[in-house]
Amino acid sequence: MLASPRPRPYCSRVTLAPMAPPLTLTVPGSVGAFYAVPTTDGSVRVESLVAAGLGRVEEALPRPLPQPLVQVHRVEDLPPLPFGALAAAGATDEQLARLRAATHLVLVSVGGRPGWPPTHEWIARTLAVGAADRLGADVVDLLVHQVLEPSAVRASLPDDEGMVCLADWVVVDVWPERGGYTCTTAGLRRFGLPELRTLAAPANLVDSWGRVMVGLAGRLLGAWRDAVTAAPPGPVTLPGAIELTDTDVIEAHVRLTAAGGGLRPQPGAASVVVRLGLDAVAEPHGLATYLTIRPPEPADDDGQAFVTTACEVLFGQSAAAARPTADPELEQAIAAARAGLPAIRDRYTAGEFATSAPEPGRPATRPRLLVRYTLAVEDAYEYMWAYVTSWRDPYVILATTATDSVLHPGARAGRPVVLDAAAVIDWAVEQEGLGIVEGAYTT
Numbered sequence: 001m002l003a004s005p006r007p008r009p010y011c012s013r014v015t016l017a018p019m020a021p022p023l024t025l026t027v028p029g030s031v032g033a034f035y036a037v038p039t040t041d042g043s044v045r046v047e048s049l050v051a052a053g054l055g056r057v058e059e060a061l062p063r064p065l066p067q068p069l070v071q072v073h074r075v076e077d078l079p080p081l082p083f084g085a086l087a088a089a090g091a092t093d094e095q096l097a098r099l100r101a102a103t104h105l106v107l108v109s110v111g112g113r114p115g116w117p118p119t120h121e122w123i124a125r126t127l128a129v130g131a132a133d134r135l136g137a138d139v140v141d142l143l144v145h146q147v148l149e150p151s152a153v154r155a156s157l158p159d160d161e162g163m164v165c166l167a168d169w170v171v172v173d174v175w176p177e178r179g180g181y182t183c184t185t186a187g188l189r190r191f192g193l194p195e196l197r198t199l200a201a202p203a204n205l206v207d208s209w210g211r212v213m214v215g216l217a218g219r220l221l222g223a224w225r226d227a228v229t230a231a232p233p234g235p236v237t238l239p240g241a242i243e244l245t246d247t248d249v250i251e252a253h254v255r256l257t258a259a260g261g262g263l264r265p266q267p268g269a270a271s272v273v274v275r276l277g278l279d280a281v282a283e284p285h286g287l288a289t290y291l292t293i294r295p296p297e298p299a300d301d302d303g304q305a306f307v308t309t310a311c312e313v314l315f316g317q318s319a320a321a322a323r324p325t326a327d328p329e330l331e332q333a334i335a336a337a338r339a340g341l342p343a344i345r346d347r348y349t350a351g352e353f354a355t356s357a358p359e360p361g362r363p364a365t366r367p368r369l370l371v372r373y374t375l376a377v378e379d380a381y382e383y384m385w386a387y388v389t390s391w392r393d394p395y396v397i398l399a400t401t402a403t404d405s406v407l408h409p410g411a412r413a414g415r416p417v418v419l420d421a422a423a424v425i426d427w428a429v430e431q432e433g434l435g436i437v438e439g440a441y442t443t
Contacts, residue, residue, distance in 0.1 A: 020239065020240035020241035020275055020296075021240045022237045022238065022239060022240050023237065023238045023239070023240050023276060023278055023291070024235050024236075024237055024278075025193070025194070025224075025235060025236055025237075025238060025278070026235050027114055027192060027228055027231075027233075027234070027235065027236055028114055028192045030111050030112065030113065030114075031111070031112055031113070031114050031118075031120065031189070031190060031191065031192050032109060032110065032111050032112070032120065033108075033109065033110045033111075033112070033118075033120050033121040033123075033124035033125070033143065033190065034107075034108070034109050034124070034141075034142040034143055035107070035108040035109075035124055035125065035127075035128035035139055035140060035141055035142060036081070036105045036106065036107055036108070036128075036139075036140040036142055037105065037106040037108070037128055037131045037132050037135060037137050037138070037139055037140070038098060038099050038101075038102030038104075038105055038106075038137050038138065038140070039102055039103070039104050039105070039106060039135045039137055040101065040102060040103050040104070041104065041135060042072070042074070042103060042104045044072050044104070044106060044131075044135070046070045046071065046072060046106075067110075067111075068108065068109070068110045068123055068124065068127055069107075069108070069109045069110070070106065070107070070108050070127060070131075071106075071107045072104055072105070072106050072107075073104065073105055073107060074103065074104055075102055075103055075104060075105060078105060078107075081099060081140070082145055083096060083099070083100075085145040086099070086140070086145050086146070086147050088145075088173075089144070089145050089146045089147070089171075089173070090146070090147075091146075091147040092147075095138050095147045096147075098137065098138060099138075099140070099147070102137075106128075106131045106135070108124050108127045108128045108131070109124065110123050110124040110127075113192075114191055114192025114193075114224075114228055115191060115192065115224065115225050115228035115229060116191060116221065116224075116225040117162075118169075118190055118191060121169070121190050122157060122158060125139070125153050125156065125157060126157065128153065129150050129153040129154055129157075132150045132153070133150055138150070139153050143186075143187070143189065143190065144171060144186040144187050145186075146171070152168075155168070155392075156168035156169065165252075165253065165254060165392070166214060166217065166218045166221070166251075166252040166253075167211075167214050167252055167253045167393070169187050169190060170185050170186070170187035170188060170214055170217045170252075171185070171186050171187055171214075172184065172185055172186070172210035172213050172214065173185075173186050174201075174206045174210065176203075177199070177200065179200045179304075180199070180200030180201050180202055180203065180304060181200070181201045181202075181203055181206045182197065182198070182199055182200075182201070183197070183198040183201050183206060183209060183210055183213060184196065184197045184198075184290065185197075185213055185214070185217055187217075188217055188220075188221070191221055191224065191225075192224070192228070193220065193221065193224050193291075194278070194289040194290055194291050195288075195290055195291070196213055196216060196217060196220070196276075196290070196291050196292075196293060197279070197281075197290040197291065197292045197293065198213065198292070198293045198303070198307070199292065199303065200303065200304050201304070201307050202304055202307060202308060205307055205308060205311050207395065207420060208311045208315060208420060209307050209310075209311060211249055211252075211253065211396060211418060212244070212249055212310060212311065212314060213293070214249070214252045214253065215244060215248040215249035215250075215251070215252040215253075215314075216242065216244050216248070216274065216293070217252065218248060218251060218252040219242050219244060219248050220238070220242065220276075220291070223238050223239065223242070224236075224238065238276075239276075240275060240276055240277075241273055241274065241275045241276065241296060242273070242274055242276065243271050243272070243273050244271060244272055244273075244274060244314070245270065245271040245314075246270045246271070246313075246314045246315070246416060246417070246418070247416060249314055249418050250398055250416045250418055253390070253392075253393065253396055253398060253418065254389070254390045254392070254398055270313045270314055271313070271314075272296075272309075272310045272313050272314060273296045274293050274294070274295070274296065274310075275293075275294040275295065275296055276291045276292065276293060276294070277291070277292045277294055278290075278291060278292075279291075279292045294306075314418075315417065315418055315419075330442060333426070333441040333442045334425045334426065334441070334442060336441050337372075337424075337425065337426040337427055337439065337441040337442065338424070338425070340427065340439070341421065341424065341427065342394075344369065344427050344429075344439070345391050345394065345421075347369075348369050348388060348391050349391060349392070352366070352367070353366055353367055353368055353369040353388070353429070354366045354367070354368045355388075355389055355390065356387075356389060356400075357387040357389065357400040357402070357414065358387070358432075367429050367430060367431045367432075367437070368387055368388075368429070368430045369387070369388045369427065369428075369429060369430075370385050370386060370387055370388065370402060370427065370428045370429075370430060371385070371386055371388055371397060371399060371419065371424045371426070371427050371428075372384065372385050372386075372424065372425050372426035372427070372428070372442060373386065373419050373423050373424055373425065374423065374425065375405055382405060382406060383425070383442070384401060384402075384403070384405060385401075385402040385403060385428070386399035386400060386401045386402055386417055386419070387399055387400045387402055389416075394421060395420065395421050395422070396418065396419070396420070396421065397418075397419040397420075397421055397424065398416065398417075398418060398419075399416070399417050399419055400414055400415065400416055400417070401413055401414065401415045401417055425442060426439065426440060426441055426442040426443075427439045427440075428440040
């Protein structure tokens with residue numbers, strides 16, 4: 001079900017750095033959502049698909065509702081799907097095989113206005129997943145070249161409070177270039193914004209930096225929404241530098257909930273300032289406009305040192321830090337713990353564990369899941385425990401630190417952290433009144 005969106009689902013606090021020239025951006029007259037659903041059934045009735053899909057849209061959505069266009073076409077009458085791009089974006093062999101076997105495509109397109117909320121996108125995905133459910137098919141997001149399972153599409157739609165997870169709508173593409181990796185967002189065009197771009201990101205930090213870019217996209221989207229809403233027709237001006245906090249990264253990767261359940265973000269404990277430059281880039285289909293992320297001060301290394309420092313600041317540890325050399329018994333314990341991570345994540349996502357850190361004076365109704373990671377400070381290492389608060393993405397864990405760090409004065413108990421699952425060395429289940437009842441291999 002779709003519901004009325006909250007007016008400010010993302011943090012909109014933007015800080016202008018000294019001497020950062022503002023950005024002047026053109027506001028497009030309209031934006032569009034484009035989806036395809038493959039099928040071998042050429043007799044699909046568009047009217048029934050639209051009626052079934054729109055029946056899921058509540059009356060609380062902003063008016064006027066965009067008018068959807070749903071059509072069924074033979075595959076041979078359409079340009080070929082970008083199978084290479086779909087595979088690069090994570091499509092499985094089974095999904096690609098179903099796409100190649102399709103004889104028809106149900107095309108869903110909905111136009112809308114730039115800014116927030118993206119009602120046109122929500123309606124388009126609702127119609128597309130309704131068709132996919134009826135046809136037993138996947139959904140192809142033609143804007144970012146992603147193949148989505150129906151369950152993932154439904155999970156991306158607003159909940160009863162109108163809240164969404166930005167990471168479901170903005171992803172980061174990565175490819176190697178000379179001197180590092182180029183990272184670009186895919187999805188900001190849904191809202192009328194240029195995509196973000198980073199040049200020469202270090203290879204060992206592209207995953208972490210991609211999450212930072214999605215957090216920055218959320219901050220940028222908040223400023224864009226406010227500017228588009230307040231400004232008269234014509235170009236709008238945005239800050240040329242933005243202060244990004246660790247909480248911004250967390251908010252972009254979790255569906256925020258009302259007080260009383262789930263993750264309740266705290267004020268950012270760590271922050272960095274990034275500059276943005278508006279660049280036109282030559283691509284196969286013509287010039288494309290990007291907002292290039294740069295250090296707050298000019299650098300000679302294309303910003304590689306800045307990316308490294310920013311990850312260390314925002315994640316509370318060096319994302320590239322190797323685990324210190326350990327004895328064979330500890331290595332065996334870590335291997336045993338990591339072997340159990342997929343199963344314990346399945347239990348977490350099934351609702352077996354609480355989704356918030358313990359609160360003083362409030363009894364726990366469910367056991368809590370902790371993970372252990374390495375905190376690196378210069379040449380010293382420390383093993384830290386943190387309560388898991390979200391694990392929607394298999395590769396990203398949102399957590400709250402369980403204790404104060406001895407080495408890092410900024411890493412205090414209760415601080416939100418974003419962790420790479422690959423960096424986790426142990427896990428444990430804590431039951432109130434009993435303590436650790438499962439896991440904790442390394443202790």
